[in-house]
Amino acid sequence: VIERSRKRAIVILKGFRCRWGRCVFCPFFLEAGNSLSDVIQTNDKILSLLEDATLRFSIERITVFNGGSFFELPLDTVLKLSRFTCGRIVDIESRPEYLSFDSVRQVLELLKPSRLVIRVGIEVWDEYLRNAVLCKGIPQSEIVRLNALREKCREVYGDEVSFIAYILFGIELIPESKVVESVEELSKYFDGIIAVQYRRVLDSLPSEAIPSRELILYLQQKCVDVDLKRSDESEWCFTGEVRYVIAD
Ligand code: SF4
Numbered sequence: 001v002i003e004r005s006r007k008r009a010i011v012i013l014k015g016f017r018c019r020w021g022r023c024v025f026c027p028f029f030l031e032a033g034n035s036l037s038d039v040i041q042t043n044d045k046i047l048s049l050l051e052d053a054t055l056r057f058s059i060e061r062i063t064v065f066n067g068g069s070f071f072e073l074p075l076d077t078v079l080k081l082s083r084f085t086c087g088r089i090v091d092i093e094s095r096p097e098y099l100s101f102d103s104v105r106q107v108l109e110l111l112k113p114s115r116l117v118i119r120v121g122i123e124v125w126d127e128y129l130r131n132a133v134l135c136k137g138i139p140q141s142e143i144v145r146l147n148a149l150r151e152k153c154r155e156v157y158g159d160e161v162s163f164i165a166y167i168l169f170g171i172e173l174i175p176e177s178k179v180v181e182s183v184e185e186l187s188k189y190f191d192g193i194i195a196v197q198y199r200r201v202l203d204s205l206p207s208e209a210i211p212s213r214e215l216i217l218y219l220q221q222k223c224v225d226v227d228l229k230r231s232d233e234s235e236w237c238f239t240g241e242v243r244y245v246i247a248d
Helices: 036-056 075-085 101-111 127-133 140-160 176-186 213-222
Strands: 008-012 061-065 089-093 115-123 161-169 192-197 225-227
Touching: 008 036, 036 075, 061 075, 075 101, 101 115, 101 140, 115 140, 115 176, 140 161, 161 176, 176 192, 176 213, 213 225
Parallel strands: 008 061, 061 089, 089 115, 115 161, 161 192, 192 225
Antiparallel strands: none
16 A cells, blocks of 8 residues: 555565464454465565555655564565665564564664564553453563563664554454553553554454544544544455555
8 A cells, every 4th residue: 555645655465374363353364375485476476566666656664564473474575575675664563472682683684774663463451351352462571571672772773663552442342441541551661552443354253343532532642543444445355466555
């Protein structure tokens, strides 16, 4: 997805099934590759579209999604991606267990971004909701560890590396009071919060809840970004088709 006004390319790469793979709300297994050649070849096609986009548009930021953690991508894809990331702001996503000072350093060395933003899906501050209800598998101790990692990266790299937490809203399993609590608490541990409205992609997944206007206004004030569900959302249609969409 090319966001011309934000000078950003959102690149949705093909990955394998997330190694955790247990979150009750997650549909990303639908797009997972079934062999290394499938993943590499599909990503080659996606990256050739990215190359085309970098020639046609002014792109200062590349946001990479792969339906799991960035560290689960084949090295072949990461090396090819690095042709486009050098000197640009780059966002990646990861579960906490892949993140260490060494793994962050390696990403910096490989991608050479002007700034690296690491997004971690925490979803909700309440540990019972996160792990017993959503099956996220992230203990509170990992949030504390990531905060220490963030501070170490800040000492060494300054503003070059930042850590952002995703939280989930608009899902029946998380009351709005717990969404607000998540923003308040996680803001103490991360450089910012991105609130993502839940999309029920399959009937077997939990139901959506319509967020109140008050909650949306609150999130828009407090979060660095609020990903609201839109009527036209081609990036949430899991067709497996390789294409790009130009958005303003
Ligand atoms: S960690 Fe992310 S990709 Fe993996 S199952 Fe959970 S939501 Fe899905």
